[in-house]
């Protein structure tokens with residue numbers, strides 16, 4: 001059957017079926033207006049109008065589909081949700097105000113008092129605080145275990161365990177979890193496996209294909225890629241996402257239309273950016289390994305990395321995050337950081353601009369000293385989020401860091 005292009009205010013999902021994530025990142029989820037704009041429209045409106053009181057009632061009552069109010073229905077936000085869901089291979093997505101709001105909304109909608117969570121120790125510091133301090137107040141207890149120690153995971157699971165939560169590769173030590181094995185453990189115990197896929201993005205790893213139940217993103221990172229907005233998203237099957245959606249509708253940690261538009265545009269360049277991040281990061285990791293002042297480099301792309309083979313098997317690239325420990329302690333780490341001139345000293349990651357961070361006093365600074373030690377966040381550790389600048393220029397700037405140590 002022939003059709004005119006004007007009928008296509010969006011590309012039906014069936015027309016994109018089986019297409020690669022590179023294509024989905026550019027094409028999936030766009031909703032065009034009657035103006036037939038080529039780029040995505042933005043709908044900065046808090047509410048929507050109805051043709052009649054009866055239509056308003058039908059919308060509110062759920063008998064008629066359509067927009068109501070931007071806390072829970074906004075076309076720009078839905079366009080972003082549609083695209084990232086397609087890219088992760090998930091049935092649905094719910095966008096949130098931040099990555100932390102995505103984790104909170106997942107917990108609030110799928111856990112209840114008395115439930116137990118097992119979480120990997122090497123997660124982002126604030127995720128740790130959310131579980132340890134805030135979820136605990138509502139009677140949800142969390143046990144922290146080593147990401148790669150299956151015996152520890154098995155020993156931590158209890159009859160009331162409802163969720164296993166991981167980041168892989170982890171922040172900042174780039175440890176890699178066996179997603180398939182953890183999904184089996186979760187499912188054997190009637191629990192969900194939730195994966196924070198922030199470091200890899202769907203370009204390098206699709207946790208739902210590996211058996212995970214839900215994927216979380218801090219969209220603030222690679223999905224935006226240019227450090228403009230804070231946002232998050234949860235992706236997975238409708239049976240869980242409908243609960244998450246119900247929570248954000250009632251509690252309000254919603255993504256703004258403007259941010260959704262920025263992320264939507266960010267997704268379009270994600271595949272090429274991720275390849276550039278991976279190439280630069282691998283080259284820098286190898287180079288750092290040869291530096292006399294470096295004690296250890298943490299990057300799953302290195303053959304010396306303990307989970308190199310696993311990373312190769314479940315990821316299509318090793319990502320842009322490289323951490324390294326200098327010989328010395330905090331003083332040397334700070335000297336090195338202050339010695340660089342171009343690389344940005346900031347805690348954000350996933351940007352096209354390379355950033356440098358001292359995790360022990362910033363991203364993981366709120367952890368108790370014993371938790372920091374268990375998570376391997378030492379004072380001599382430096383984290384690089386490797387951007388897409390020319391590799392030789394990055395080396396030149398890092399050389400300045402090394403020179404600062406020698407002065």
Ligand SMILES: Cc1ncc(COP(=O)(O)O)c(C=O)c1O
Pocket residue numbers: 098099100101124127167171196198199217218219220230231232
């Ligand atoms: C791996 C990871 N997950 C989640 C978050 C939280 O995201 P947001 O800052 O968007 O709330 C971060 C933030 O740095 C992160 O690095």
